Structures are given as structure tokens and as C-alpha cells.
Amino acid sequence: MTGYIIYQIILVVAIFTVSLVVALYATYGERKIAAILQDRVGPNRAGPFGILQPFADGIKMFTKEEIIPETANGWLFIIGPCIAMLTACMTGVIIPWGGTFELGGTVYSLQVTDINIGILYLFAVVSFGVYGIMIGGWASNNKFSLLGALRASSQMISYEIAMGMSIIALVMMTGTLSLGEIVKQQDDGYCNFVYQPLGFLIFLICAFAETNRAPFDMAECETELVGGYHTEYSSMKLGFYLFAEYINMFISSAVIVSFYFGGYNFPFQHELGLSGNLLTVIQTIVFFGKIFFFIFFFMWIRWTIPRFRYDQLMKLGWKVLLPLSMANIVITGLVMWLTGKIN
Amino acid sequence: MLTNRSKVVSKKEMSLSERLYLPAIASGLSITFKHIFKKVPTIRYPEQKREIASVYRGQHVLKRDENGAERCTACGLCAVACPAEAITMDAAERKKGEEGLYREEKYASVYEINMLRCIFCGLCEEACPKEAIFLTNRIVDTEYGRNSFIYGKDKLVEKIDARIDVSERQTEKTIEFKKISLAIIICLLLKLRI
Ligand code: SF4
Numbered sequence: 112m113t114g115y116i117i118y119q120i121i122l123v124v125a126i127f128t129v130s131l132v133v134a135l136y137a138t139y140g141e142r143k144i145a146a147i148l149q150d151r152v153g154p155n156r157a158g159p160f161g162i163l164q165p166f167a168d169g170i171k172m173f174t175k176e177e178i179i180p181e182t183a184n185g186w187l188f189i190i191g192p193c194i195a196m197l198t199a200c201m202t203g204v205i206i207p208w209g210g211t212f213e214l215g216g217t218v219y220s221l222q223v224t225d226i227n228i229g230i231l232y233l234f235a236v237v238s239f240g241v242y243g244i245m246i247g248g249w250a251s252n253n254k255f256s257l258l259g260a261l262r263a264s265s266q267m268i269s270y271e272i273a274m275g276m277s278i279i280a281l282v283m284m285t286g287t288l289s290l291g292e293i294v295k296q297q298d299d300g301y302c303n304f305v306y307q308p309l310g311f312l313i314f315l316i317c318a319f320a321e322t323n324r325a326p327f328d329m330a331e332c333e334t335e336l337v338g339g340y341h342t343e344y345s346s347m348k349l350g351f352y353l354f355a356e357y358i359n360m361f362i363s364s365a366v367i368v369s370f371y372f373g374g375y376n377f378p379f380q381h382e383l384g385l386s387g388n389l390l391t392v393i394q395t396i397v398f399f400g401k402i403f404f405f406i407f408f409f410m411w412i413r414w415t416i417p418r419f420r421y422d423q424l425m426k427l428g429w430k431v432l433l434p435l436s437m438a439n440i441v442i443t444g445l446v447m448w449l450t451g452k453i454n
Numbered sequence: 455m456l457t458n459r460s461k462v463v464s465k466k467e468m469s470l471s472e473r474l475y476l477p478a479i480a481s482g483l484s485i486t487f488k489h490i491f492k493k494v495p496t497i498r499y500p501e502q503k504r505e506i507a508s509v510y511r512g513q514h515v516l517k518r519d520e521n522g523a524e525r526c527t528a529c530g531l532c533a534v535a536c537p538a539e540a541i542t543m544d545a546a547e548r549k550k551g552e553e554g555l556y557r558e559e560k561y562a563s564v565y566e567i568n569m570l571r572c573i574f575c576g577l578c579e580e581a582c583p584k585e586a587i588f589l590t591n592r593i594v595d596t597e598y599g600r601n602s603f604i605y606g607k608d609k610l611v612e613k614i615d616a617r618i619d620v621s622e623r624q625t626e627k628t629i630e631f632k633k634i635s636l637a638i639i640i641c642l643l644l645k646l647r648i
């Protein structure tokens with residue numbers, strides 16, 4: 112039992128560190144990819160190829176002057192970024208980072224906890240994340256911040272519905288709410304994307320909206336709202352908000368991959384005849400490869416598509432994605448009924 | 455209409471594929487993706503330098519004559535000509551025994567150009583009657599403080615053992631032109647007086 116607990120703690124710390132490092136380098140990647148897509152060079156001064164740039168940015172963030180506006184609500188102002196960061200880090204525990212491996216006769220799983228309501232947990236935590244933005248925007252006592260927070264919360268609520276609906280079709284198909292189980296069902300090489308292309312598309316679009324990334328970065332929206340909900344923030348509090356966005360991006364890429372692209376599975380994995388532990392290592396690498404592709408995709412989209420107008424955003428959420436996701440449920444049900452999966 | 459590039463705005467209904475929006479996104483993504491393979495036109499400055507013309511107007515030099523004596527006589531014409539008021543100087547009288555150092559009897563004991571004010575127009579060079587100041591194709595280095603941009607004689611006067619070639623700027627033609635324009639100006643001034 113103690114061994115188990117120690118292992119769990121190690122795993123949690125490891126996942127936490129990995130999320131932080133990936134998010135750290137996602138900031139670097141974002142700048143590099145933006146530069147490459149725009150025929151520029153990007154950061155290249157700190158270390159070879161600018162590889163130390165994230166650390167330089169971190170030091171800069173920490174050493175900047177910390178300003179709390181006089182009219183701000185002190186406690187809430189501090190709690191805002193904390194919640195944003197906390198919720199961003201919390202979802203990592205239910206994601207299956209790889210298969211199982213055997214060490215000294217005990218089988219360990221690379222998923223911290225495979226709770227049977229994994230998807231619900233995910234949604235609960237993600238929707239909690241909007242409080243970070245809302246509280247931050249409210250506590251700043253600034254009109255721009257408030258408008259940013261307002262937009263963020265209404266956007267999140269609108270898109271969460273479509274997102275949940277698109278997942279229902281997936282849950283109908285797999286018959287489970289646990290992420291570990293969903294990934295395991297895809298180990299025959301057919302990932303859920305093949306059965307749920309529309310669901311995937313809706314989920315992807317909603318994921319962009321949920322992480323507040325372009326083209327749905329209404330909450331920040333520099334051209335209209337200065338900095339949106341974090342206009343008044345400075346120093347590491349601002350750093351937390353920005354950083355939480357990158358962690359969210361990492362986690363949502365991981366979730367997309369687990370839901371629709373087979374998680375850590377890859378085609379023909381069982382024909383290779385590899386031993387359990389080696390297979391697990393390769394699976395984890397493959398999983399991260401897929402995640403990095405989606406992180407790249409997030410950035411690629413950001414530097415391609417301009418921001419939506421707010422009314423377009425709402426129209427898309429309520430009038431397009433929601434009906435589509437409902438239709439997706441109906442179609443999934445029909446197909447399942449016709450193929451005799453349900454009667 | 456002149457360029458034949460004007461486009462008529464059409465208000466026709468969008469087709470289904472246009473309203474779907476996804477094909478447009480896909481084509482946009484493919485455009486940005488192509489840029490990954492494009493050559494980056496950036497010149498990484500301190501390591502790589504852009505080719506600049508030999509008559510580029512960069513950092514100034516105060517010339518010495520063939521014997522190594524400073525040509526500047528602190529007449530102040532360059533400072534008067536300077537539209538950015540970047541030049542200041544103090545004049546001093548040449549002592550006995552300093553003939554090898556200064557060509558004229560009067561010389562500039564202090565000569566400063568503020569490189570932050572300077573707009574590199576080259577008017578100082580044009581104004582100088584003694585062919586003492588020239589702009590060169592060297593680029594002014596970056597500094598951390600404002601004060602270090604005020605270049606004194608230590609930086610401006612060329613070193614005796616490292617002469618700076620300005621023959622490209624000081625061609626026969628320019629010297630000729632300068633002489634003529636000086637003559638015209640003097641005539642004009644005389645005429646105004648009379
Ligand atoms: S180049 Fe122009 S601005 Fe610069 S010192 Fe000479 S006259 Fe002044």
C-alpha cells in the first residue's frame with residue numbers, strides 16, 4: 112500500500128513537472144512557429160536557437176514590479192490567477208499517459224487514477240477554470256477586464272454545451288465515462304475519429320473556445336479590450352494566467368488525442384511483438400508525438416485565422432455547433448441501432 | 455480604374471462551401487503551411503552584415519592630412535550646417551611645436567557629435583571647407599547608455615596607423631563641385647552686402 116502511494120505521488124509530481132515543462136516550451140514553440148509561419152526567425156539570442164528563452168521570460172516575469180490597483184478587490188485579485196493555474200494543472204491526473212508497466216512483479220499504470228466518471232471530472236474542472244478568469248476580471252475593477260471576463264464566461268458556457276453534446280455521442284458509442292477505458296477500446300488501430308468525424312470537429316472547435324485560443328480569444332482580444340481580463344495584472348500573476356493557457360492547451364491536446372485519436376495506441380502495435388515495458392515506453396512517446404502535433408495545430412490555427420466577431424462567435428456556438436452536435440447524437444444512435452449494437 | 459485592379463464588390467449570396475467556412479480555413483492553413491519552407495530573409499545583424507554602398511552615410515571620421523596632422527580648423531561651419539544640431543566643438547590655438555599635430559593655426563580641442571541626434575544627412579561634410587569631416591560606411595554601434603553615444607575626438611579622429619579611405623566620397627568631381635558652389639555662395643554673399 113505504501114509502495115502504491117509513493118508511486119502515485121511520484122507519478123503526480125512527474126505529470127505536474129512534464130505539464131509545466133511542456134507549457135514552458137510551448138511558449139517558446141508559439142513564438143518560433145509564429146515566426147516561421149511569418150518568414151521570421153523568432154527568438155534566437157538566449158542560448159543556441161534561443162532555447163533558453165522561456166527561462167529568460169520566466170526570470171523577467173518574476174522580477175517585474177508587482178502592481179495591485181488601489182481599487183481592486185485585494186483577495187479576489189490574487190485568487191483569480193491561482194484558480195486559473197490550479198484548474199489547469201488538475202486535469203492531468205485522469206489522462207492515461209501510457210499503458211501499464213511491470214516492475215518487480217507489480218503492475219503499475221501510467222494513469223494516476225482511472226475514475227469511472229473521468230469525463231464528468233474533466234468537464235467539472237474545465238468549467239471551474241472560467242472562475243479564474245471571471246474573478247480576475249471582476250476583481251480588477253476595470254471596465255476592460257470586466258468586459259473580457261464577461262465575454263470569457265459567456266463564451267465558455269455556450270461552447271461547453273456543444274462540447275458536452277459532442278462527447279455524448281462518443282460516450283454512447285464506447286459505453287463508458289472512463290478515459291482509460293475509452294483509450295483501451297481503440298487499441299485495434301481504429302481510433303474513434305473514424306466513427307465520429309463530426310463529433311471530433313465539434314469537439315476540436317469547442318476546445319479552441321474553451322482554451323481561449325485564437326480565433327476565439329475574445330477574452331483577451333488586444334485590439335478591442337487592451338488585455339481583456341488580465342489588463343490590470345502584472346508580474347507573475349500575469350505570468351500565471353498566460354501560463355495556464357499553455358497548460359490548458361497541452362491538456363486539451365492530450366484529451367483530444369485520448370478521445371479521438373487512440374491515445375497512446377498506434378497502428379500495428381501488437382504485431383511488433385514487443386515486451387510489455389518497451390511497448391509502454393514507445394506508446395508514451397507516440398502519445399506525446401500526437402499531443403505535440405495538436406499543440407502545433409493550435410498554434411498553426413492561431414497564426415492563420417483572424418479573430419471572430421463576438422456575435423459571430425455566439426451564432427456559431429448556438430446556431431451551428433449545438434444543432435450539429437445534437438444531429439450527431441441522433442445519427443450515432445441511428446447507426447448503432449441499424450448495426451444492431453442496441454435494440 | 456487606371457491600374458485595372460479595382461474589384462467590383464459583389465453582394466451575391468454565399469455558396470454552401472463558402473458558408474461552411476471550413477474549405478476557406480483549409481486553404482488558409484495550407485497557405486501558412488507553405489511559409490514553413492520559405493527562405494527567411496532576415497539578416498542576423500552583428501554576425502551577418504548587409505552589403506551597403508561604399509558611399510553610405512554612416513559614422514563620421516575626422517581626417518588627417520598626408521603628414522598626419524588634423525585637418526579640422528574648428529571653423530564651426532559643420533555645426534552651423536547641421537540641421538540636427540548634433541555637433542559641438544571648442545577651438546584652441548596651435549602652440550609652437552604642434553605643427554605635426556594640427557594643420558591650421560586654430561584647431562578643435564574638443565569635437566563632439568551626438569550620434570543619437572545626428573540624422574546622417576551629410577551636410578556637415580558638404581559644409582566643411584577643409585575636407586576634414588566625412589561620413590563613412592561604418593555603422594554606429596549600439597550602446598547601453600545615452601551618454602556613450604556622444605562621440606568625442608577619441609572616436610572620431612582617424613588613427614594615424616589606421617587611415618580611413620574616403621576616396622570614394624571625395625572624388626575629383628565632388629571637390630570641383632564644392633569649389634564652384636563655394637564660389638557661387640561667396641559671390642551671392644558679396645552681392646547681398648553691396
Ligand atoms: S550628418 Fe547631418 S545631422 Fe549628422 S552631424 Fe552631419 S550635418 Fe549633423
Ligand code: SF4
Pocket residue numbers: 525526527528529530531532533543581582583584585586587
Ligand atoms: S570639421 Fe570642417 S567645418 Fe567642421 S569645424 Fe572642422 S574644419 Fe570647420
